[in-house]
Amino acid sequence: MPSALSLSKGCTFLQEGLGFDRLSPNGVRILTDLTDLTVAEIRNGFRGGDFSAREVAEAFNANVTAAKALNAFIVETPEKALEAADAADKAKAAGDSLGALAGVPIGMKDLFCTQGVQTTAASHMLEGFVPTYESTVSGKLWAAGAGMLGKLNLDQFAMGSSNETSYYGNVISPWRRAKTDGGRGDNAALAPGGSSGGSSSAIAARLCPAATGTDTGGSIRQPAAFTGISGIKPTYGRCSRWGIVAFASSLDQAGPMARTVRDNAILLEVMSGFDPKDSTSLDLPVPQWEANLSSDLKGKTVGIPKEYRPDGLNAEISALWDRGIEWLKDAGAQVVEVSLPHTKYALPTYYIIAPAEASSNLARYDGVRYGQRDLPDGAGLQDMYAATRAAGFGPEVKRRIMIGTYVLSAGFYDAYYTQAQKVRALIARDFELAFEKCDLLLTPTAPSASFALGEKQADPLAMYLNDVFTVPASLVGLPAMAIPGGLDSAGLPIGLQVIGKALDEQTVLNASLAIEERAGFTARPDKWW
Amino acid sequence: MSIDLQTVKKIASLSRISVTDTEAEAMVPELNNILGWVEQLGEVDVSGVEPMTAVIPNHQRLRDDVVTDGNVRDKVLANAPQAEHGFFAVPKVIE
Secondary structure (H helix, E strand, C coil): CCCCCCCCCCCCCCEEECCCEEEEECCHHHHEEEEHHHHHHHHHHHHHHCHHHHHHHHHHHHHHEEEEHEEEEEEEHHHHHHHHHHHHHHHCCCCCCCCCCCCCEEEEEECCCCCCCCCCCCCCCCCCCCCCCCCCHHHHHHCCEEEEEEEECCCHHHHHCCCCCCCCCCCCCCCCCCCCCCCCCCCCCECCCCCCCHHHHHHCCCCCEEEEEEEEECCCHHHHHHHEEEEECCCCCCCCCCCCCCCCCCCCEEEECCCCCCHHHHHHHHHCCCCCCCCCCCCCCCCCCCCCCCCCCCCCEEEEEEEHHCCCCHHHHHHHHHHHHHHHHHHCEEEEECCCCCHHHHHHHHHHHHHHHHHHHHHHHHCCCCCCCCCCCCCCCCHHHHHHHHHCCCCHHHHHHHHHHCCCCCCCCCHHHHHHHHHHHHHHHHHHCCCCCCCCEEEECCCCCECCCCCCCCHHHHHHHHHHCCCHHHHHHCCCEEEEEEEEECCCEEEEEEEEEEHHHHHHHHHHHHHHHHCCCCCCCCCCC | CCCCHHHHHHHHHCCCCCHHHCCCCCCCHHHHHHHHHHHHHCCCCCCCHHHHCCCCCCCCCCCCCCCCCCCCCCCCCCHCCCECCCCEECCCCCC
């Protein structure tokens, strides 16, 4: 446990309402809103006595209440945030040892089962479902002292890339297209990305300093890129899947989302660790990622996969990628071109494997044990199943269940599913060969900046293409992080992705830190909500 | 290969999702688009390649064969749409 190392280096904190005054190193008083602080700053400021945990929780609760227009939360739990804050304040007053996240309120994606608090996966199917148990990951966060601000909206069953499939309405990004040299600006509602769109929107709008996400094919990284924040999908097996509503079990991984690399490291350390209740959980010690953060990349070699720069790649994304390469060189890294020849097959492979696993996982929603039941007059058991599932699932969920059912059905299994698992093995071999020449990969996170809601909803395939750069690492279980790199000509965030070797989250975090320090991304959405 | 209305209805039935004729008709081109796109995997030479079974090498653990759970009947039933006498209740299955 690192003691309260002060990030605010010698600054004096003077409490004042929800904000507080701070003396900058040259003695100038700066008023800072508590909700502008990072997780590390909240942790350290609370420990150092600059403010109480209750003040932090109240400040974030107020922001959550005032941001209904973003629709980022399905359920708000201000009382949970205050309860954890009061416990932290009491522990501190008593001189008890403090958890790693004492005093820090966070948002919880509504895919994590939370005891006594409705958990819906943003579906009608699970409306009113109140778990009698706590997911392993959320339980670890509460045990470390974090408080819950609420359950965050998402794409239904985490299936979507724009947060337009939630039964509880679209999440709106706090970002809007600005009047710039390249754009006229408008007030169109933009996608926060998906599926962790409530998480990304809430963090970018300062409704929470950090949140949980889950990533099956890019559901942490693409929303992070769309909203100018960062997020890491760790190696498959680092975080327990127990108590997370299942989508595609061989791909699903939990991870943190926050505004800084350090904050992600802090949360990931708490969320990771062996869990006997998940048969794919890795029985390995959790590294000290935060303590080992270093943006010095001397001795590291960065691979640039040539297949990630197809003809027609967005020019601004391409230019940012080039800047990212220069930033990593500046941090001391060598840069080499590498080849991942099966890249173009990753997305179609994913759209066989993920629906196949979903069709199996979602068979449990039968109207018998939990969730909705639709029982037409005189219906038998089979009719009840079919009516319940027709009423409870949204169109994208039905589409994926049916694709999955088809590719697993007798006569088609080998042509689709077995073939996809073989191509997946070839994709894994591509990465193995590339990692003989380099220690990490640098790529764009998403092929474009955020788009307007409704723009891609009519064409499922166009929506699927959002995940073209994030899906390969998911198929192979590799750690990968999204990091903001700048704004495009419309004033919207665009980002970079760092992919590492299995279990080497440290290099991923360190390279991301090197980018963070050089990108100097401080842009934030103007408040309109 | 392309799928027709009858196949869509068959898939819906296997998926235990009731669909109206209109819904099924709308799904024909949608599912064909997606399946037509994933079929490009057929062109990949996979001779001698074993299908992937685990992304990260891990071994299947065995635990001691002892009771580790139980006596939570009410918790298990707490979210059931219908529970009676300590059981899940469903429509009559056998006359």
